Amino acid sequence: MGEPGLGQQPRSTWLRLLPLAVALVIGGFLFVGLGLRPKEIPSVMLGKAVPAFDLPALPGRPKGLKTADLNGQVSLVNVFASWCVSCRAEHPLFMKLKGQGIVPVHGLNYKDEGPAAMDWLRRYGDPYDRVGADLNGRVGIDWGVYGVPETFLINAEGRIVCKHIGPVMESDLKEKLLPAIAALRNGGTAKC
Template sequence: MRFLIPLILFIVMVAFLAVGLKLDPREVPSPFIGKPAPAFSLPQLADPSKTFGNADLKGQVSLLNVWASWCVSCKQEHPLLIALSKQHILPIYGLNYKDERDAGLGWLKHFGNPYTASAFDADGKVGIEWGVYGVPETFVIDKQGVIRHKHTGPITEEAWQNSLLPLIIQLQKEGSPT
């Protein structure tokens, strides 16, 4: 009995520390979850005469992947995106963040292009509108153009299977925009 209270305190402390150790400090909760995608309109990477904006994100469940040719982790994530694009589950849009057009296009040519379209955000202003702080970042957007989930850092196979894919399937079952 004398040792019970210190023991309980110790276990509680260990539990707190264990949880704290598992938390990723880079994972900052996005204030955008459940809110409509911020308004933007940018030239497309492949063709500057065409634009890509938040209006293009409505109508079906889609991914918006923030990437750049200078981003090392994007390269790590890239094979997974390529594989996903071949499965045609949903359109994957790119936001080419603070890149140079030639570098971005060259990167896609070299590693393959998983994107239905990429918006070209040269000065990163749209990135700030979306609360981007580290590439790669991936947003799941529902049929109404509302952001439902944000994944920071490269998408891993595990994250895809456990959190992104189930959410996408659920969102695809939801009603079409009225």
């Protein structure tokens, strides 16, 4: 017979480590999960040409927005609405962009009412070059929009390079959008 008292020892060492191993694996997944943003759904529109659309201007404002307008130069398309509260948070930033003249910003006025949108632009300032009024939200769906605000970066060939979900903050502009715009202007590619 074997050594007294040692009968059960050797086989259970790895079993004892099993809970630790399981905890480490689960912990690893949870740790990675901390950094994920499940609310941000990856866009399948990246790299694709902007969808075919032709939207009328807002009442009393010239220049609607259509596919051809996004061809020829790097631009931003900002999906906004007067009913959207977080749009107000990013609005001063677009006003600043307009002042600096770095890049033309176009507006996609999503499921809004013309007069309400115009009031909103009068009140908070109008940073947009062109604004298309998407009354029923169909064009928004073609762009893969699922929340407002969203901001798209379009390259000179009229392809969608980048999509920002939620209000654009100073840091997003500095770390993501402006470097990408500079890269595109220099004939390079950008990813963000």
